[in-house]
Amino acid sequence: MTLVNRRLIYSLLYYIISIATFLTLWEILVILLSNPYFPSPLSIFRAITRIAIFGDIDGYTLIQHIYASLERVMIGFFIAVITGVPLGLLIGIFPIVRALSIPVIEPIRFIPPIAWIPLAIILLVGMSRYAFIIWVGAFFPILLNTIAGVKRTSITLVQMAKTFGADRNQIIMKIIFPSSLPEVMTGLRVGLGVGWMCIVAAEMIGGDPIGLGRLIIKYANLIQTDVVVAGMISISLIGMCINYMILALEKRMFKWRVEVTT
Amino acid sequence: MKKSTIVLSIILLVLIVSAGAYAIPSIFYKKEKIRVGYLTGDLHHLALFVALANNYFAERGLELELYEYVNGPTLMQHFIAGELDFAYVGTPPALTARARGIGTNNTNIPVVIGSANLEGSALVVNPNIIKKISDLNNKRIGTPGTGTIQDVMITIYAKANNITITKYPGRIADLVLQYGRGEIDGFIGWEPFPSMAIHQHNASILLTSRDIMPNHQCCVLVTTERMYNTRPDIVERVISAHNVAIDFILSNPSAAKKIAVERTKLPEPVVEMALSRIKFSKTVNVETIRTFLSEMISLGIIKEVDRNQIDEFIRGFVRIPSK
Amino acid sequence: MAEDEIIIDSISKSFKQGSQTLEVIKEVSFNVSRGEFICIVGPSGCGKTTLLKMICGLEPPTLGRILIRGNPPNPKVHKFGVIFQEDSLMPWRNVMNNIKFGLEIRGMDEIKAKQIAEKYIEIVGLKGFENYYPHQLSGGMKKRVAIARALAIDPDLILMDEPFADLDAQTRSFMQKELFRIWSGLNKTIIFITHNVEEAVFLAQRVIIMTRRPSRVKAIIKIDLPHPRNRLSPPFISYREKILNMFHEEIWG
C-alpha cells in the first residue's frame, strides 16, 4: 500500500521534473536564439488559451477545430473498422479469399495515405475526401493485425470446438474472433493513430476552414508560429489521449491476457 | 598571304564580332545568379514572364532560379527563411512578413522595390445561388489561403457590409475544381482563375477587387532587406528589367497576351478576359498599401505595428531607389 | 459380451510431408464395447493422439474405417467428450464459461447450462474458482476444467489424451479415483491414453499396447481384477510388469 503510493509519487515526480526541465531548456533556447519565429512555451500557452477562448482569425475556437478533426477521423476510422475487420477475418480464415485479395491489397498497402490526397481532392467531395484518406491510413493496420490475430488462433482450440460439434460459424464467432480480438484491438489502436496523423495532412491541403491541420496552416500563413505550435501540441495531446483510452480499454477487455503491449 | 590564312582570319573575325554583339549588353555586367519566387499561374506576374521571354534579365547579366508557390503567404514563409532574393507577391503577405520580422535581426524581411499590378482579383459565384451581395451570407466561398490578398480583401468587404461568409481556404487550382463540383458556392482568386471558372463552369462575377478597393496595389516586386542594402547594383538591374517588361506589356498588349497564353497554356479568350481585369503599373499605389496595413491591424492579422507607427512602417516597406 | 460401441477396422494413417510420407498407424483393428474403459499405452510419437483424433472424426484415416454405433464418427451426431493432451482452454473465458462451452455449442439455454456447469465444477473440485481465468490456474486445475467441460455435455464417448500427466502424485491418484467413480456411476465408454502403465492397469478393463511407428496393436491385455484395485497386490504387480516389459520392448527394441 505505502509502497505503491511511494512508487506513484516518485513516478509523478519524475514526470514533473522531466516536463519542467524540458520547458526550461526550451525557454533558455528561445532566449539564446532570440529568433522571432521560435516561440516560447509561455507564448504558446497564451496562444492556446487565446484560440480556445476567443477563436482564431476566422472566429473558430479550438474546440471547434478539435471537434471537426475528430469527427472526420471517427467517420473514416469507423469505415476502416467495418471493412478491415471482416475482410481480415475472411482473409485469415479462407485461403481462397487470401489468394484472391492479397495480390491487389499488397501493392496498395505501400502507397502512403498522403500520396492519395491529390487524387482525393480531384475525385471526392467534402467529408468523403477526409473519410477516404483516414480510411487509407487506418485500414491496413486494422486488416493486417486482424489477419495476424486469426493466424495466431490455436489449432487445438479449433479442434476442441469441432469435437463439441461446432459448425463453421460457431468456430468463427466463438473461437477465431475472440482469440484474435487482442490483435484486432492493437490494429484499431494503431489504425486510429495513423488516421489521426493523416487527418492533419489532409486538412492542410485545403477545403474547410476548420480542423487542427487547417489551424496550423492558417497561422503558418500569418507567420504566427506560437499558434502553429499550439496546434501541433493539441494534435499531440489528442493523439495521446486516444491512444491511452484504447490502451485502457484493451487492459479491461483482455484481463485474461497476461500482458498488454504498451 | 595564303588563301587559307585569309579564310581563317575572316572566320575568326566573324566569331569575335558576333560573340561581342551577343554579349554586349551583358559585357558591362558581372554575371549574377538570383533566386526569384512567384505564384502558381498568376497573371499578375506577367512582367516576370515577359522579362524572361524577352531576355531582359539575361541582358542585364542576371540568371534566374525560379521558385513557384501555391500562394503569397507560403511564398513569404520561404522568403523570410532566406530561400529567395526577389519575389512577386501580394501586398498583404509581404506586409505580414515584414511586420513579423521588424525589430528583429532577420535580414530577409521584404522591401517593396516595384509594382507588378493593381487590381486583378475577382469574386466569382454560382449565379443560381448568389445573385446579389446579401446572398453571400453563410455561403461557402473559397479563398487561396488565409492571409492572401484575396482572403484579406473579402474579409474587409464582408465586415464592411455586415455579411458572414464561410471561407474555404484551398489551393487556387483546386478552387476552380471545387467550384465546378458545387463544393463551394464561389471563390475569390487571382486572374486567370476567376476567368477560368467563368469559361469552364459558367460562373459569374459578383465583385472585382476594384469594386472593393479601386486602384488597389495588388502584387509587388520585393527583395530582402539584405539584398537591398548590400547589392543595390543587382536590385537596380532587376528593377530595370521589370520596368522594361511593364512598359512592354503596356505598349504591346497583343504580344504580351501571346506570352501569357504560352505561359498558362490557357485558351486565348480566357487569358484575354483575365488580362482585361489586371491593371499593370510601374507606380506603387502607396496609399492603398497604407489602407491594407490599417485594415490588417484592425482584423488582428498584424499585431506588431501600432496605429501611430503606420507611416514609419510604410516608409521602411516601400523603398523604390530613386534613379 | 456387450454390443460393440466402436469398431476400428484395419485403419492406417500416414502424413505427407512434402515428398516424404510418414506412416504413423498401420492396420490397427480393435473393437470397444459400450460402457467399456480402454487404456492405450505406447511409446511417444507412435500415433496415440493421431488415433484418438481419428476416433472423434478430426482426422480421417488414410485406409480402413471407423464406425461408432454403426456410423462414421461425426461430432454433430455422436457426443464426444475429448480431453486434449495440450492446453485447450479458451484464455478469454473464465472457468465457468469454459465449462459451459460445449453446452453452448449444443444450444442449451443459459440457466440450465449454468446449473450443469456448477455441478461439474463441484465434481472436479474447482468450487470458488468459477471466475478465474486460465492464466490464473495451475496446470492441473486447467486439466480439471477441461475434464469438467467434456463431462458436462454428458458425452456418449469420452476420449482422454494423457489427462493426468501434469498432475502431482496425490492429485493424480485422487483424479483417477474420481474418474473411476464417474465411469462406474454413469457407465460411459472411455478411451484413455497414458504413458503411465500403472495408471492403465489401475483404471482399464482392457489395455491396448501399441508398437513403435508405424504403429500396430502389439497386444490387448484384459485386466481381470475387481475394483477398487490395490496397486500393491501381487496380481496388479504382475499385470503391470507384463505390460511394462512389452512397453520397454517397444521403446528399446
Ligand SMILES: Nc1ncnc2c1ncn2[C@@H]1O[C@H](COP(=O)(O)OP(=O)(O)OP(=O)(O)O)[C@@H](O)[C@H]1O
Ligand atoms: N498433422 C500432422 N502432420 C504430420 N505429421 C503428424 C501430424 N500429426 C502427427 N504427426 C506425426 O505422427 C506421429 C505420431 O504423432 P502423435 O501425436 O499421434 O504421437 P503420440 O503417440 O500421441 O505421442 P505422445 O505420446 O508423445 O503424445 C508423430 O511422428 C508426429 O510427428
Ligand SMILES: [Mg+2]
Ligand atoms: Mg499424444
